[in-house]
Amino acid sequence: MSKPSRPSEPMDPACLACLRLGWTMIAVFLVGGLVLESFHFVKLPFYEDSRLRRELWTLAHAHGTLLGAINVIFALTAARHMSEGARRARAAALLRFGAPLVPVGFFLGGFGAAEGDPSLFVVLVPIGGGLCAVAVAMLARDLLRPRTE
Amino acid sequence: MARAIAARNRACYDPWMARLRLPGSLAARIAVGALAVVASAAAAAPLLFSKDLATPFRHREAPWARSGTCESCHPDHFASWHRTFHRTMTQEATPSSVQGAFDGQVVRYFGISARPYQKDGQFFIDYLTTEGGVSKTLHVTRTVGSHRYQQYLADNPGDGCDNYYRIPLVWHIGEKRWIHLNGAFLSDDSKNYNAYLALWNQNCIFCHNTSPRPGSLNYDELQARARRGERVSWEFDGKYESKVAELGISCESCHGPGGEHTARNRNPLRRYLLHVTGRADPTIVNPDRLDKERSVDVCGQCHGQRLANPPGSIRDWMHTGPVYRAGEKLTDSVTPMHAETPGPPWNPGLVKKRFWGDGTPRLSAYEYQGIRMSACYEKGALTCTSCHTMHGGDVAGQIEPAMRTNEACRSCHARIVSDVAAHTHHDPAGSGSSCYECHMPRAVYGILAIHRSHHIENPDPARDAESGRPNACTNCHLDRSAAWAAEATRKWWGEKYRLPGGRADGGPLEAPSLVSELLGRDPVPRAVAARMAGRRDSPLNVEARAAFVVPLLLEALRDDYPTIRFLARQSLIDVATEAGAAPLVESARAFDYIADPPARTAALATIESRWTDFTREGGRALPPPPAGTFVGPDHQLDRDAAASVVALRLTASKEIDVGE
Numbered sequence: 001m002s003k004p005s006r007p008s009e010p011m012d013p014a015c016l017a018c019l020r021l022g023w024t025m026i027a028v029f030l031v032g033g034l035v036l037e038s039f040h041f042v043k044l045p046f047y048e049d050s051r052l053r054r055e056l057w058t059l060a061h062a063h064g065t066l067l068g069a070i071n072v073i074f075a076l077t078a079a080r081h082m083s084e085g086a087r088r089a090r091a092a093a094l095l096r097f098g099a100p101l102v103p104v105g106f107f108l109g110g111f112g113a114a115e116g117d118p119s120l121f122v123v124l125v126p127i128g129g130g131l132c133a134v135a136v137a138m139l140a141r142d143l144l145r146p147r148t149e
Numbered sequence: 150m151a152r153a154i155a156a157r158n159r160a161c162y163d164p165w166m167a168r169l170r171l172p173g174s175l176a177a178r179i180a181v182g183a184l185a186v187v188a189s190a191a192a193a194a195p196l197l198f199s200k201d202l203a204t205p206f207r208h209r210e211a212p213w214a215r216s217g218t219c220e221s222c223h224p225d226h227f228a229s230w231h232r233t234f235h236r237t238m239t240q241e242a243t244p245s246s247v248q249g250a251f252d253g254q255v256v257r258y259f260g261i262s263a264r265p266y267q268k269d270g271q272f273f274i275d276y277l278t279t280e281g282g283v284s285k286t287l288h289v290t291r292t293v294g295s296h297r298y299q300q301y302l303a304d305n306p307g308d309g310c311d312n313y314y315r316i317p318l319v320w321h322i323g324e325k326r327w328i329h330l331n332g333a334f335l336s337d338d339s340k341n342y343n344a345y346l347a348l349w350n351q352n353c354i355f356c357h358n359t360s361p362r363p364g365s366l367n368y369d370e371l372q373a374r375a376r377r378g379e380r381v382s383w384e385f386d387g388k389y390e391s392k393v394a395e396l397g398i399s400c401e402s403c404h405g406p407g408g409e410h411t412a413r414n415r416n417p418l419r420r421y422l423l424h425v426t427g428r429a430d431p432t433i434v435n436p437d438r439l440d441k442e443r444s445v446d447v448c449g450q451c452h453g454q455r456l457a458n459p460p461g462s463i464r465d466w467m468h469t470g471p472v473y474r475a476g477e478k479l480t481d482s483v484t485p486m487h488a489e490t491p492g493p494p495w496n497p498g499l500v501k502k503r504f505w506g507d508g509t510p511r512l513s514a515y516e517y518q519g520i521r522m523s524a525c526y527e528k529g530a531l532t533c534t535s536c537h538t539m540h541g542g543d544v545a546g547q548i549e550p551a552m553r554t555n556e557a558c559r560s561c562h563a564r565i566v567s568d569v570a571a572h573t574h575h576d577p578a579g580s581g582s583s584c585y586e587c588h589m590p591r592a593v594y595g596i597l598a599i600h601r602s603h604h605i606e607n608p609d610p611a612r613d614a615e616s617g618r619p620n621a622c623t624n625c626h627l628d629r630s631a632a633w634a635a636e637a638t639r640k641w642w643g644e645k646y647r648l649p650g651g652r653a654d655g656g657p658l659e660a661p662s663l664v665s666e667l668l669g670r671d672p673v674p675r676a677v678a679a680r681m682a683g684r685r686d687s688p689l690n691v692e693a694r695a696a697f698v699v700p701l702l703l704e705a706l707r708d709d710y711p712t713i714r715f716l717a718r719q720s721l722i723d724v725a726t727e728a729g730a731a732p733l734v735e736s737a738r739a740f741d742y743i744a745d746p747p748a749r750t751a752a753l754a755t756i757e758s759r760w761t762d763f764t765r766e767g768g769r770a771l772p773p774p775p776a777g778t779f780v781g782p783d784h785q786l787d788r789d790a791a792a793s794v795v796a797l798r799l800t801a802s803k804e805i806d807v808g809e
Contacts, residue, residue: 101180123183
């Protein structure tokens with residue numbers, strides 16, 4: 001049995017924070033998916049009777065899991081390919097700040113929602129989405145930028 | 150080692166990261182900025198839309214939107230409406246909407262043979278010649294109804310217009326069979342095959358669709374011809390190019406035209422302003438926000454038979470349709486029909502016959518008139534939606550389960566409902582303690598069924614006997630008379646209830662009401678009695694009931710109104726099933742209530758034979774029948790004794806024709 005390999009050097013703290021947040025979000029929102037399934041299983045009226053709430057909470061589950069994965073991928077990619085420390089830290093912070101806002105906005109949007117519109121908490125979604133988009137764009141720009149070394 | 154890594158990690162934090170923990174960080178600034186935009190918009194919205202929301206809206210001028218548009222913002226209400234029979238009231242004929250057996254089997258009524266069949270997903274009816282050839286083929290293009298029975302409409306290519314004709318063949322959904330319209334309406338056997346051929350565009354279109362516009366092409370010409378004394382057939386000479394906003398009864402029937410509502414609410418600020426403040430949107434009608442009069446008006450536009458008001462506006466109806474929109478005062482544009490409403494010149498008593506002697510409606514589609522006569526409406530706050538819900542409950546009645554019980558009355562009559570037996574003097578668990586059974590008895594005929602009266606009132610045996618109405622007490626106490634019921638009412642509820650002076654149907658006051666009603670001259674009480682005779686919740690056990698009810702029902706199977714034969718057959722099946730008389734059940738099931746007379750006579754002979762066998766060999770000791778039922782100790786109807794009552798039916802049974 002081989003010993004688990006150790007990284008040759010510790011991960012940049014900003015990327016490490018993204019990694020931790022990413023896996024935490026994946027864990028939370030996967031469990032959230034199971035909870036939603038259990039709502040179907042017991043036919044919970046509060047959940048079943050509102051098509052919009054079902055849709056919003058499903059979106060919260062899906063986006064939470066996806067953005068968790070994006071945090072993980074970002075951490076691994078940025079640690080290797082974003083050479084400028086301050087820029088990397090800034091992008092990581094934007095992603096960490098924005099990623100939870102999206103599923104939280106969808107989730108809270110399902111409380112007190114009118115039939116056709118989520119509650120006002122849904123404004124968190126575009127804010128979080130915008131922050132994530134900026135972070136990912138910063139990473140993409142660094143990846144596309146020609147390397148000088 | 151760990152400390153070293155931690156120390157290095159801390160060292161790696163750049164100043165920007167340190168600032169992240171403060172409110173002034175980039176992410177926080179973006180978030181706060183976005184929230185500030187939202188807050189500013191929220192603050193500005195009341196000012197932006199103050200005039201819009203304060204201005205009364207003219208619904209008559211608004212465009213129609215169709216239900217599909219409503220779905221995107223109101224998916225739950227759309228779904229709860231989509232399952233209703235309102236939606237499927239009128240449909241294009243497709244394999245999913247057509248319920249009838251278009252299977253090529255020949256159906257024969259009044260000597261006419263027809264063969265419904267389908268081809269390439271389309272539906273046709275061939276009329277056959279006596280030699281078996283095809284004399285005419287109808288293309289079935291639309292359906293009407295989807296609950297109890299389904300009617301079919303055929304277009305007539307080449308007639309230069311868009312007329313749809315109602316075909317006399319109807320598919321009975323419960324019985325899974327074709328029937329003739331004469332067996333669906335309250336009408337006697339003397340009709341011919343085409344008696345009920347009708348033009349959809351000038352008749353059915355009004356109540357079975359959303360925003361009907363008949364689009365008459367020659368109304369004025371036909372009127373002019375009629376004024377000149379020429380013979381005009383409105384059914385066959387009329388030409389129409391009809392339009393509807395939507396087939397069936399959809400959202401806008403009850404909420405008003407939704408085009409402007411849709412357009413204005415594309416603006417999210419307006420929507421959220423309405424959500425957050427709970428204000429009413431003037432561009433759409435919410436019946437829950439209407440006062441009681443405007444609320445019942447919404448349902449009354451179809452569930453209350455009516456005439457155009459002023460009468461001359463019928464010309465506009467035939468062109469552009471009724472002008473009433475949900476939320477308006479219904480009587481501004483229609484006159485609800487009442488017992489005093491004069492009928493047409495050729496049948497002045499037509500309308501009066503649709504009401505009992507005291508003015509209470511006795512046919513369905515007069516629920517609006519019934520509820521407006523009720524004290525619960527006049528003195529209280531009752532509306533249609535107090536019991537019915539258009540977006541919940543069972544599909545058949547659109548009533549939540551709790552509202553089918555005495556709970557429906559608790560909000561106003563809590564003391565009575567809490568100790569119901571003290572009020573009813575009946576078993577609190579039985580139907581004698583049901584608010585509905587006594588105050589909304591089943592005494593209304595419509596679409597091959599008996600419905601509850603929507604005139605909510607106290608049962609009064611004297612009033613009912615004198616106005617020819619079935620009475621709540623004797624509807625259940627099948628062996629009892631109006632005089633008995635009046636005595637019991639006076640004993641329990643006081644001298645304000647008087648003894649009846651006589652029966653409007655001429656029957657004896659002391660005889661069980663069932664006899665006069667089931668065998669008498671008026672087809673509506675006959676229909677009600679035919680179905681009430683089969684009820685299981687009578688205080689009599691099944692043997693005591695069967696002893697006199699079955700012989701009376703056998704006579705009702707001879708009625709010259711096929712609908713009454715249908716209801717009597719249903720009751721006979723129910724009673725015989727409960728009594729365990731399997732052969733009798735089997736023979737009753739085989740009785741085709743709309744077959745030709747020889748076939749019915751033969752089937753009835755079999756039923757009577759089975760009944761005789763049951764009384765002799767059935768192994769059940771049937772008690773003697775009650776006095777006054779014309780049923781002898783052998784449990785057979787004494788025809789000589791009953792002749793006087795039956796004669797009334799045979800000679801004057803055309804009291805009403807085509808009650809739907």
